Amino acid sequence: MSFLCCACIDQSERGIVQSCGKFSHILDPGCSIILWPIQTVDGVSIKVTQIDVNTNTKTKDNVTVTVTCAIQYSVNPLECDQYYFKLHNPHMQITAYVDDCIRSQIPTMTLDESFEAKESMANAVKAQVASSMKPYGIEVHQALITNMQPDSTVMQAMNQINAARRNREAAIEKAEAEKILQVRAAEADAEAKHLSGKGTAMMRQAITDGFKNSIESMKESCGLEPREVVHMMLVTQYLDVLKEFAQSGRATMVVPHGPSAVGDIEQQVRNGFMQAQMMNPNSMH
Known part of the structure; x- marks a missing residue:
């Protein structure tokens, strides 16, 4: 005796129909009629x-x-x-x-x-x-x-190799950065010294021009000889140096002072020039 039965197949499956153990056909999703128990259905997921x-x-x-x-x-x-x-x-x-x-x-x-x-x-x-x-x-x-x-030991060795490689690359980059900083610092120092030298040369040129103008001005206005003007300017500068030294407040210097102190200083400067002029012809021979 056999019965008509309904077989419901899910959308995600297909039904394998066997008749008395022999493959019959494939059922699509939905409701199908089979003759049970002659026919059986097994689902296969797709x-x-x-x-x-x-x-x-x-x-x-x-x-x-x-x-x-x-x-x-x-x-x-x-x-x-x-x-x-x-x-x-x-x-x-x-x-x-x-x-x-x-x-x-x-x-x-x-x-x-x-x-x-x-x-x-x-x-x-x-x-x-x-x-x-x-x-x-x-x-x-x-x-x-x-x-x-x-293997774990191989992974550890690989990590150590990578760490060593990265440390080496970091050291190289750091050395290159320090090299660039040193080169830049050297270039800046050379440029600073170059500019300082130019400034010193310009300052000396300005001092020379100032002395020259002062000598010519005093010669025209006072009738002094250039040598006398130089003596007077040296004494004046010497006194200015003493004044700045005293105002600095960092040290103490004892200077002979009296009614003839300025004359003595002028005389010493003049004697120095005269001795230099006396020694100059001897050095020519």
Whole structure:
């Protein structure tokens, strides 16, 4: 005895109909009539599923690394029967194909090359898994290398190498900065000395011009000879120096003073000029 029954299939599934254990047809989403118990229905999900495969392998430079690969796949709605009847454990089979692909590529590369080749490895894994699982009604949508984890001791050594490299680069940059500062300081010092020399030369030229104008003015107004004018100016400057020295308040100097002090100073200056003139002809011979 058999009965007409309703079979409701969810939108995310397809129904596998068997008649007395033999595949009959695929049910689409919605409500369908089956002849129970002669016919039975089993649902197959067509949602995208992700599995993470962890593969342990060794690189070309003998570094043990764990590669995590994420496989996103779904069942082809038109080939649900191939998936339902031919596959027992799809996760295990996909894992085997991923392990085989990863272990055939990583040993040919160094650790640094492996990190750089993540995209090419992911494409190779996707191509191999997709071609291998297609006869079973599985469509591979994406394969992603989500993590590559070397051994902890290797990671620590890599971090130390990177830290040493960055410290070296920082030291080089610091030395270059100090070099630039020293060069700039030397250039500024040279420019300051150049300007100071120009200022001193201009000051001396101004003093010389002032002396010259004063001598010519006093010669015209007072009838003094240039030598007498120079004597008087030297005495005046000498007294000005004593005045500034006394006003500074930083030291004490005892100077002979009396009614003839100024005359004595003038006489000493004059004698100095006369001695210089007497010694000058002897040095010519």
